[in-house]
Amino acid sequence: MLARALVKRDLGLVYGGASVGIMGVVADAVLDAGGRVTGVIPEALQEKELAHPGLTELHVTPSMHERKTRMAALSDGFIAMPGGVGTLEELFEIWTWGQLGWHDNPCALLNVDGFYDGLTHFLDHATGEAFLRPAHREMLIVEADPDRLLDRMAEYQKPEAKTWVKKGDL
Incomplete structure (x- = not known):
């Protein structure tokens, strides 16, 4: 469903570049629907023959x-x-980069069949305990429906916060 929603909106997919796993399936579905897919894979994984052979573009790092x-x-x-x-590691890193002001792009969870319910409950708890600022918690969009998720991402506005740090300052 996410693949169709991306192609319908003429949005390309950028992902880890592998031919296996759920993202390999999503990449295939985007390509099958006529969409664009860019993969980015480290040399070590490409050498293990995990790189997707049919992508629109493949970057090797x-x-x-x-x-x-x-x-x-x-x-x-x-x-x-x-x-x-x-x-989870990639999600938390890119979300943190957003909190630091290193990018202004939306971060989201596609909460298929409630997969991320436990995580969102924990994040709400961490916010309630003042370990996570409410403005930062609101930066993470959570939706079960791909179309609604993409709608909210298109509407995303970075919250105003006094915690932004320039990338070179750390």
Whole structure:
């Protein structure tokens, strides 16, 4: 459903470039629907023959860190689908970059079948306990419906906060 929603809006997909896993399936669906897909994969994974062979564009990076930096530079928004530790690590890093003011793009969770309900409950708890500012919590868009998710991402406005830090200041 996300693939169709992206193609319907003429939005390209930027992702990790692998042919396997849920994102490999999403990439195939976007391509099958006539959409554009850009992959960014580190050399180590490309060498294991995980790179998707049919992408519109494939970038190969020397490291995982450079992969994430390149993906961020190529993207206008970020969506985490159900996934494991790597997905969560990438989500929290790019969301943190947004909190620091290093990008103005929306970050979102596609909450398929309530997959992220526990995480959103925890984030609300962390906000209530003052470990997460309400403005920063509101930066993370959570929706179960891909069309509604993309609507909210299109409407996204970075909240005003006094905690923004320039990338070179750290």
